[in-house]
């Protein structure tokens with residue numbers, strides 16, 4: 001080949017190469033960072049506590065909720081052990097940490113409270129310190145309407161002492177549902193939460209973890225459930241939200257968490273459960289999904305949330321293919337030796353088992369049938385006091 005025939009990279013191709021190598025370097029350095037105990041890390045934790053040392057109340061919740069969905073109970077000895085263990089995770093100033101002596105965190109607080117409510121009974125419920133819990137939730141509140149997950153969150157690999165105010169969508173959802181379950185929800189805690197969630201609804205229609213980021217099934221469930229609990233769900237752009245949601249059921253029949261990603265059994269609950277919430281919320285609108293835009297403020301009616309809401313009759317047609325979803329869950333997500341997994345080729349874990357069973361339970365519900373008590377524990381509240 002003559003020298004003149006050797007293809008010369010264009011300016012655009014050279015810039016593209018340079019960007020790719022920069023991005024490659026960023027990925028490489030991220031891969032070498034020590035993992036922070038963030039939600040995704042411990043969600044994907046393995047089958048035993050040792051792999052999820054900062055998520056032990058979650059391990060309690062995923063297993064208790066799975067057993068409840070299967071109609072099983074735990075024996076008295078195990079119940080006592082769980083109550084005792086969670087009481088050791090409770091901070092004297094309110095909230096629950098990921099293990100005994102760990103700093104309280106909203107996500108583990110939510111998991112601990114849901115575990116105790118699932119167990120039920122005086123001993124479990126009275127172990128929750130409600131007045132300190134209220135103080136803890138107040139401390140976690142941020143003026144933007146978001147909630148911090150931890151009081152101070154240090155990111156050592158940025159700069160020492162850098163303080164990140166973590167306001168992921170799971171913050172408002174866990175804080176508001178804990179307050180609602182414990183009957184300590186008030187106007188002060190609700191202040192600005194709706195605005196924060198509205199600022200997270202994206203151009204696609206789904207809800208993101210924080211403003212300006214990508215819509216995701218997990219955060220969409222959190223956002224919608226929270227808006228229902230604070231009686232502001234009709235402020236969201238619901239037609240657009242439902243449009244986004246229906247496109248998340250993939251051709252494999254399971255749900256994906258976000259556009260152009262792969263299906264994963266846990267979204268059977270996060271996305272499928274959002275349909276269940278919207279079907280109940282929308283059944284009360286006389287406007288049939290024509291939602292007024294802007295301005296109108298809605299009063300919070302704390303009596304119309306929780307178990308009453310979950311038991312509402314559903315008049316709307318199903319909005320996703322529940323039978324196809326059941327097939328995906330039963331044929332593609334089940335492990336031969338028990339447990340459920342994200343997708344074929346992955347291994348089973350407690351998190352996916354819990355949310356695949358929750359999604360399955362939602363998918364097999366008959367039109368108009370009321371939810372079982374155990375189906376509703378996730379984020380939806382009922383009063384315990």
Ligand SMILES: CC(C)=CCC/C(C)=C/CC/C(C)=C/COP(=O)(O)OP(=O)(O)O
Nearest residue numbers: 040043107170173218219222257258261264
């Ligand atoms: C109440 C509460 C605490 C709710 C949590 C909500 C929730 C499940 C958020 C999603 C976090 C998560 C595991 C994202 C997966 O990202 P990925 O990039 O690994 O997976 P993807 O490709 O499916 O998006």
Ligand SMILES: [Zn+2]
Nearest residue numbers: 264265266342
């Ligand atoms: Zn998953």
